[in-house]
Amino acid sequence: MPLFALDRSVPGLIVKIGNYPLHHGGVGAIRSLGRLGVPMYAITEDRFTPAASSRYLTKAFVWPTTGLECSDRLVEGLREIGRRIGRPTMLLPTDEEAAVLIAEHADALGEQFLFPRTDPRLPRRLASKQGLYELCVTHGVPAPKSAFPNSRADIEEFAATARFPVVAKNREAFERRRTPAVSGTTRITGPGELLALARGWGERPGVVLQEYLPREQAEDWIVHAYVDADHSARTLFTGVKVRSWPPHAGMTACAYVVPNPELATLAGEFIKHIGFSGIVDLDWRYDRRDGRYKLLDFNPRMGAQFRLFEDTAGIDVVRAQHLDLTGQRIPEGEQLNGRRFTVENIDLPAMLAYRRSGYTTPHAPRRARGTELAWLAPDDIKPFFTMLARFVRPGVKHLFQLWQGHRTNVSGRDRI
Structure with missing residues (x-):
C-alpha cells in the first residue's frame, strides 16, 4: 500500500492532441491516480477508447483533434473542459503538442488548471531534434x-x-x-x-x-523523472529497453527497471542545467564503442511506459506531480529494481523481430521481479478488451460497441 494520501479534491485530466486511441500511458495514469481516489477525466477521440472504458475514469470528453488546429482553438477547448469540471484540475499531457500548448499558454490556462510552470519556450525546443541537439552541445551531453x-x-x-x-x-x-x-x-x-x-x-x-549507432554495439536506456519548480528531480528512475515497436525505433514493448547511477546523474544534471520542470521521459542509447550514453529524445511529458517505474513508497512520476502541485511532501523511496513492463499488443511481434537483430541487453535481469502489463489489470478489465476490439479487427470492435451501447449512453460521456 502507498505510504501517502493524495488530495482527492484535485482531479486529473489526460490531455491529448491527435488521433491515437490505443495509448496505454493515458490508461496507466487514470489507474495510478484513480486507484487512490482521485477523480480522473480524459480527452478521447470517441466513446470507445481504452481510456474511456476504464472504471477509474469519472468522465471522458470526446474531442477529436488532428494537431493542425490553431492554438487559440485548442486553448479555448481546454478552458471549456475546465469549466465543465468546475474545480482546479491537474493536467497530464501525453504528447509533445499538448505539452508545448500548455507551456506556451500557461497564463491563459493557469486560472483553471494545475501544471508545473517552466520556461514557455523550452518544451518546443526539447521536442525538436535540432533544438535538443543544440542543448546537448551547449551543456556537454553526448548525443549522436x-x-x-x-x-x-x-x-x-x-x-x-x-x-x-x-x-x-x-x-x-x-x-x-x-x-x-x-x-x-x-x-x-x-x-x-x-x-x-x-x-x-x-x-x-x-x-x-x-x-x-549499430544495434549490436548499443543498448537502449530510459529515464523517467518528476522535476520540481527548482529544477531538481524529486524522483528519478532508470531502466533498460529490451524491445520496441517498430523494432529499434518505436515505443517501448518490453523494459526492465535497472539501477544506473551514472546515467541518473547525467540525466539529473542536464535537466537542472536547462531549467525544466515537470514530468520527463528520456531515451538514451549506450554506445559500447566509446562507452558513452547518448541522448536520443527528451519528451517533456509523461511517457507511455511510465508505470514501469514505481518506488518502495508507492511513488511514480504522476503521483509525484500530484503531491507536489497540491503542496504535499513526496515520500522518499528506492526504485523497484527488476520490475518489468510489457505492452501486450506489440511485444509479440517485437519479440519475433528481435530474434535475429543482433541486439542484446546484458544488463536486463534474467527473471522479472513483478510485471506491470500495459492493458490487462484484474481490477480494470475493460480497457484490455477495448484495446483488443480496436487492435484485432473492425468486426470485433463493432460487436463491442453494440455491447457497450446502452451503458455509454448513460455513463456521462461529454462531447466538446
Missing part, C-alpha cells in the same frame, strides 16, 4: 552526431562527405501530423539512396541526418 540540412545543396554536400549508414528522422515532432519527410526512423545505406530519398523532401528538407 547530427546534421540539419536546409537545402538540396546541403544534402548533396552531406552525401559527399558523410560516413554511412546514417539515420534520417523528422526534424520537428509536429511533422507527423502533417506530411512527414520520412516515416519514423529511416536507415540510409549510402549516398545514392540518400539523394534519391531527398527528391521528395522539397526545397527545405524537414529532416535530421544522424549518426547510425
